Amino acid sequence: xxxxxxxxxxxxxxxxxxxxxxxxxxxxxxxxxxxxxxxxxxxxxxxxxxxxxxxxxxxxxxxxxxxxxxxxxxxxxxxxxxxxxxxxxxxxxxxxxxxxxxxxxxxxxxxxxxxxxxxxxxxxxxxxxxxxxxxxxxxxxxxxxxxxxxxxxxxxxxxxxxxxxxxxxxxxxxxxxxxxxxxxxxxxxxxxxxxxxxxxxxxxxxxxxxxxxxxxxx
Ligand code: ZN
Numbered sequence: 001x002x003x004x005x006x007x008x009x010x011x012x013x014x015x016x017x018x019x020x021x022x023x024x025x026x027x028x029x030x031x032x033x034x035x036x037x038x039x040x041x042x043x044x045x046x047x048x049x050x051x052x053x054x055x056x057x058x059x060x061x062x063x064x065x066x067x068x069x070x071x072x073x074x075x076x077x078x079x080x081x082x083x084x085x086x087x088x089x090x091x092x093x094x095x096x097x098x099x100x101x102x103x104x105x106x107x108x109x110x111x112x113x114x115x116x117x118x119x120x121x122x123x124x125x126x127x128x129x130x131x132x133x134x135x136x137x138x139x140x141x142x143x144x145x146x147x148x149x150x151x152x153x154x155x156x157x158x159x160x161x162x163x164x165x166x167x168x169x170x171x172x173x174x175x176x177x178x179x180x181x182x183x184x185x186x187x188x189x190x191x192x193x194x195x196x197x198x199x200x201x202x203x204x205x206x207x208x209x210x211x212x213x214x215x216x217x218x
Contacts, residue, residue, distance in 0.1 A: 041218035070162030
């Protein structure tokens with residue numbers, strides 16, 4: 001067992017790390033699941049269990065052909081997201097974890113169509129800065145800084161929003177919101193049906209599970 005301190009982020013390679021909740025299998029949560037609107041907290045520890053879950057998140061992201069996936073999308077109330085930085089190059093995978101990220105600089109503006117694994121079949125144009133400088137910790141607790149532009153800057157901001165409890169449809173203007181209203185209502189109906197069938201716990205149970213996860217690593 002080794003343990004190191006990198007600023008606030010503690011690396012714990014002890015195998016007896018606290019479990020990720022049994023109810024939280026790695027799958028992408030769909031809007032309007034309450035875990036998607038909860039602002040995530042910074043991680044203070046990275047342990048074997050979390051690393052295993054991050055591996056599963058990468059597998060899920062590749063399978064779904066996503067270029068980014070945030071912890072909140074799989075029910076983890078932690079400030080981290082994963083990205084495939086080679087997503088714009090066909091057939092290339094370059095896996096990056098952004099832990100406790102901070103966007104240091106934003107410049108330019110661009111409008112591009114976005115979609116989200118948590119909002120299936122909804123696409124809309126979103127206006128965002130075109131370039132960002134972002135710092136974060138990697139899985140080994142090393143701090144890094146990237147300058148991202150175009151699609152990757154877009155994806156990183158989309159994922160960063162997720163850990164703040166924001167989904168891309170929140171960023172649409174009045175006309176854009178009106179255009180997706182029907183599709184969102186359909187997802188809300190599906191969610192209510194799943195809940196009636198007992199596939200999704202009630203709000204109180206979800207809140208308790210998220211608080212337990214927070215108490216273990218934040
Ligand atoms: Zn998303």
